[in-house]
Amino acid sequence: MGALSNLRVLDLTQVLAGPYCTMLLADMGADVVKIERPGGDLIRSNPPFVDDAETEAYGGYFQSVNRGKRSIELDFGDDEDRADFLSLVEEADVVVENYRSGTMAKYDLEYETLREHNPQLIYSSIRGFGDPRTGETHRQGQPSFDLIAQALGGVMEITGSADGPPTKVGPGVGDLFTATLNCIGILAAVNHREQTGEGQYVDTGMYDAMVSLTERAIYQQSYTGEAPTRRGNSHPTLFPYDAFETADGYAVIAAFGTNHWREVCAAMGREDLAEEYPDRASRLEHRDYLREQIADWTLERTTDDLVDALEGRVPVAPVQNTEDIFADPHVHARDMLVPVEQPGTDAEVEIAGSPIKMTETPPEPRGRAPLLDEHREEVLGEEAETPADD
Incomplete structure (x- = not known):
């Protein structure tokens, strides 16, 4: 019980931002019913596969x-599928979608319609x-991906x-950070509903999320009137704070x-640097020389x-692959690699675990991803039983 x-x-x-958001909810125990369009999520067929893309489900x-x-x-x-969806909406707590603005309205399934079927719904x-x-x-309705954001x-x-040129961050932060913020918004809306009985609309935009993520650049622009740009692995206002070969x-x-600067100088056998550059301002002013040392x-x-x-005296770490x-062993002790079944093989694969740790209701991946339409009878059968249960 999560x-x-x-x-x-x-x-x-589908794809990444929305599924990551609902994955976080599922890891924390929510019953997440993935409603897939005909043919399923676009990303089902995306590699890598363990062995054979033809035999593996995804x-x-x-x-x-x-x-x-x-x-x-x-x-x-x-019409029948639409009616089935509306029957699910009547008993649902949350609906999450990541279509372009206006897509759900084409099917008369936008927030206002769904709210008529379930006034307490969080959309x-x-x-x-x-x-x-x-x-x-003016941008709404335009397609967007992580790279665009x-x-x-x-x-x-x-x-x-x-x-060098402007560079994309390796992980898809345009998707993942937006998804995480959306999850927070959903949970805040759930808490509000517990207090008031009111549902509401929660909206998170990828562009907005990236502006929030670059908060340092935003305040630097405001304070200095200059646009920050690339500095490699260094920090604009802290030194040393960098990668070293x-x-x-x-x-x-x-x-x-x-205190950490003195420890570095002692390890180097260069106590003279600690004496000559004793404060942050002097170290920043002479950062190029000190970086060379x-x-x-x-x-x-x-x-x-x-x-x-x-290690133990100064924040330091290897750059790991x-x-x-x-x-x-730290990763294993923290349950950050989780084995799951890979349908179509006899193998298990490992995926990233949940970084959210709780003592009473620990979040965790609750089994493999579903096969397409695997739970139709189970989910729709539950809805058919609801009136009798009432």
Whole structure:
């Protein structure tokens, strides 16, 4: 029994942002019914596969963000399927969709219609540019993906080497951060409904979310009147706070506090630097020279040696790849790699666990992702039984 085991969520989303949001809810115990359009979520066929794409029900992309959900396939253009959906809405707590603005209205299934069937419904949307209900703009109705959101929201402009091009952040933060904010909004709406009995519309736009994510660049623009740009792995106002090459890789050091700075200087055998540059202002002013001193020192050591020299006294870490992560006992102790069945094979695969830890109702992936329409009879049968139960 998870913390949200009392919630029924109708998940109309596909690809990444929406499914990640509802995955978070499912991990916390919500009954998430994934309502898929004919043919299913566009991302079901996306690789990687364990062995054979022809025999496996879906790839790793779909498995990762749809674990623990139930699936039914509905065509909103079909009168019977539309009626089935409305019957589910009457008993649902939350509906989540990530279509373009206006798509649900084509089927007369927009928020206003669904609210007539369930006044306490929480209706949540994730769109590239938000919904007109919460602030109308000329961009609404345009398609958007992570890359578009990162470009518009300033993420790419402040990511990458100073002498290189604007660079997309590796993970799809335009999707994932937006999804996380949307999940928070849904839970806030649930709490409001508990107090008032009122449902409401929750709207999170990817562009908006990226502006929120780049909060540092926003206040820098306001305070200085200058647009921040790329600084590689360094920080505009903290030093040292950077990645340094070692003899066999890279490590990061975050020693901008004076106590940590002194520890770095002691490990280097350069107490003179601690004396000559005793405060943050002096270190920032001479950051180029000081970075060279640190870089010369780190390059003479392996990553393990460097970490051993500083760990416990200074914030330091190796730059890890996924092989390193899979080998890290910390990751296993925190249950951050979870095995699930891969349909169409005899194998299990591992997906990322839940980073939300709770002592009484610990969130966790609750089984593999569903087969397309796997739970039709189960879900619609439950609705057919509801009047008799009443």
